[in-house]
Amino acid sequence: MTSTSRPHGIYSPVVTPFTATLQPDPQRYVRHCRWLIDQGVGLAVFGTNSEANSMSVDEKKKLLDALVEAGVPTDRMMPGTGCAAFTDTAELTRHAVSLGCRHVLMLPPFYYKNVSDEGLFRAYAEVIERVGSDALRIYLYHIPPVAQVPITLTLIERLLGAYPQIIAGIKDSSADWNNTSALLERFQPRGFDVFAGSETFLLATLRGGGAGCITATGNVNPAAIVDLYRHWQEADADARQQALDATRAVFAQFPMIPALKAAIGIHTGDDGWGTVRPPLVPLSAEQRTALGNALAGAGFTMPGIEAVA
């Protein structure tokens, strides 16, 4: 199934469950993805918060296969497919498109630093040419704090000029509102969809004409974030934004990825969710208790989430 609808609203970089021996766990994964879909959140599987770059291409292909085989709707997915090597990016992107996941979120090649826009243009162009599908829609992934390789306005302009049908938008994880604002002003009116990199800038992005946000905390607080998206033009929008900020602030006291997984573990009663792949480390027992207490104190809940039976 290939969707013709354009992604918008709230997506989450889905955290990836691992078994005790650090293998990807499709059973917990499908369960969590279904819950997110039920909450109104799209699946930006294989994002930074998914520990995507701690997995091989084959591991990611198999997880995507598992979701599709389980009937998780491909038109609600936006898999991250950007790897260090463009040959890997092309392979994973080709696989995603072949499964009907036409919308992909694509990091630039991220090992070499201080590379030119010309070089990054060539990297994206190689992937586009090698995938060779008119169905492909690429959302550029700008996350300079982690990738350390930025996607500049000049690069976007050039990519849009060369591939106007395929270059579809961006996730801006710069945490720099000036950059998000410039993207909204310059590119959103041309149909290039701007997603904020977290819910912190969700209301501001929507007021600026943007498409939504792709946010780590969508894994744990999906309904409230979706509610702001649905009601952003109402009188209580600023209050809703403040409530989202307060919940995010609880998680931000801890390393984000282990904290997201620990919270899912606490609310499903499934401690196995706490496992992360190195170079990340799970929360300590003390951190996990502190997180649980802070979330309880904030009245935080995850309605409807269940452990794998």
Add this chain to the structure above:
Amino acid sequence: MTSTSRPHGIYSPVVTPFTATLQPDPQRYVRHCRWLIDQGVGLAVFGTNSEANSMSVDEKKKLLDALVEAGVPTDRMMPGTGCAAFTDTAELTRHAVSLGCRHVLMLPPFYYKNVSDEGLFRAYAEVIERVGSDALRIYLYHIPPVAQVPITLTLIERLLGAYPQIIAGIKDSSADWNNTSALLERFQPRGFDVFAGSETFLLATLRGGGAGCITATGNVNPAAIVDLYRHWQEADADARQQALDATRAVFAQFPMIPALKAAIGIHTGDDGWGTVRPPLVPLSAEQRTALGNALAGAGFTMPGIEAVA
């Protein structure tokens, strides 16, 4: 063939030739590796200057197969096997060891930033346990300007404590002599071999008791660098170091990887050597001419190098 000798002297991160369609080119590769061996330089294949992280694990496995099948001696190789995902690192390392390449140069996982020494320790430990070979010898690859993930003295201490037979040394590409000096003082006396990250610190490293250097310009200026290694205790050592520095300074006027490949192209008459994978870009025609002129002006030669017939 598994060598029992300990690597020392001069190694080069072998530049990887690509065809016009950007495929790895085993024919040019084997030829260049044989020339380097003839010059006395060991093969740190799949280093940063090899564009290793612009290649998939499978592409690297096949290039290593091609070298071994061509009879290039495995005891003169130190393949780089560190990838972003530890599962990829384990797969490539296992393949190298299975071919008799027991000495590997291993980047830390490099996508996630500001990770803990605990997390990096776990990443190396997972690879060591999954490879499961007593023959394995790991040279840590410290290159914070590119990987942005440092290998600290504390991490080395912990790895040496846990795996004293397997953790064998380091390539220090910090370009920070204070760090190299600290490594030499603290770890070299314990049999942990310190390689400078370029010939810039070769003489200083040897005077500090280190093992040698692993240097990009070993691809183009191997004999002179090896000569300093062989004669570093002689009276003219400082003059030799200055001569090496002067040659390196010519290359340093250009982007290093494309310049190394262009120089090989100029000296073999094989323009195809100039090809690089994105996100890198080849030298422009003007840059190539300027490089050729600067090298000619410096009296630079590459004796014995030949084009593929």
